[in-house]
Amino acid sequence: MNRLKRWYTDKYCLLLLAVMTVSIARAQQNPAFTSIELQPTVAYLKHEGRSARMVRLLFHGGNSYAPAVAHMYFNGESDSIPLPATEKGIGIIELPLPGDPVKRETQLVVKVETGGREYTARCVVAPAPEWKVYLLPHSHVDIGYTNVQEKVLQLHMNNIDEAIKTAERTQSYPPDARYKWNTEAFWVVDHYLAAADEAKKEAFWEAVKKGWINIDGAYANINTSVTDSRQLMQMFHTAVKTAKEHGLDINTMFQGDVPGASWGLASQSWITGIRYFWGAPNADDRIGQSPGWRDRPFYWKSPGQQNTLLAKRTLFYRLQTERQ
CATH class of the missing domain: 3.20.110.10 (Glycoside hydrolase 38, N terminal domain)
Incomplete structure (x- = not known):
């Protein structure tokens, strides 16, 4: 009986060790981010029925895999965007800024909370007109240049x-x-x-x-x-x-x-x-x-x-x- 118990214990330890090894390997292969950066743009997003200026949130050192929340503080307003857990990870996400249209250069502060830690990034957002983009689907006619x-x-x-x-x-x-x-x-x-x-x-x-x-x-x-x-x-x-x-x-x-x-x-x-x-x-x-x-x-x-x-x-x- 002791011999059987010891056999199961050894098997369990080996299985646990294998799981830990795979987890460590995955973590080394897909490391979580270590810092964040904000990248202002002149683009707009449709958010909750309104046009909102868009800023990109970039994750450095790895992607965001665990559930997280991005808290935005801008132009006297605040808002929060949940970031879902994902196996592939999030490297870049587009954030719609809260508040009225940007009329002057204004500082944006974003704090990302995840796993009991907080990461902070800042940037300055300048005014930009709301763009209307027209698309012209076509294929360039360059006879014989790219093929016979x-x-x-x-x-x-x-x-x-x-x-x-x-x-x-x-x-x-x-x-x-x-x-x-x-x-x-x-x-x-x-x-x-x-x-x-x-x-x-x-x-x-x-x-x-x-x-x-x-x-x-x-x-x-x-x-x-x-x-x-x-x-x-x-x-x-x-x-x-x-x-x-x-x-x-x-x-x-x-x-x-x-x-x-x-x-x-x-x-x-x-x-x-x-x-x-x-x-x-x-x-x-x-x-x-x-x-x-x-x-x-x-x-x-x-x-x-x-x-x-x-x-x-x-x-x-x-x-x-x-x-x-």
Whole structure:
């Protein structure tokens, strides 16, 4: 009997030792945080029916695994946000600030309580306007740069099919959340229609008329600094002509990933019916004064000063994850 008791005791000790070893290993592999940091942003969060300035809470030395509470003290107000326990751990969390909009630089104090300990961080939050962000879903048309032309065309044509399906699937969403797709260059549309059967053509034009698909006027992202007036007009001809055959007008154009846009583009696009231009020139070379106009809409007068084109320019950065 003593021998059996000793056997069970030894087995229990070995099991306990194994559990402790695994726990220590896990703790060493996933250590808990040792300090916190606050990172102010210009972003806003929807919180309890209101817009609240957002500050990021960063955990250093490890993640937050155990239950915790983040107490915020800001602008004469206080609030608390519970942080749940999680096996994966929390490395960053976005906190909605309490109180009224920030009108002057104000100090924020956050105290995180967990496991009987308290961690404190401070930062200064400056005023920032409430942003309204507009998204333009599209895939950049750069024929042959990231892949052979045939593969690029196949991806773009598939994008149109998927966009129509997604737009139809999201029609029950709130108006601003319904999916829309921008074709960017008519080269994509031209080839899509050439390969489509009658059913797909009808579905495409129906999607355009419903606003699910937007057609831009330029045939491709052309370096307009090396084109003359006749070439500029030809740049819009196919798109405008095809749209008119279906009772539609095109009034937008996109030009991306080229050094810039020549001045003649303002008058030629106006003659064609294009009224809105989004330019996204290269980010680092041959771009002149473009950075000074980044993200600032302006009216671009034609050389004769008779017509104006509403333009917006933003620097174009190629993402390695772009779909092309």
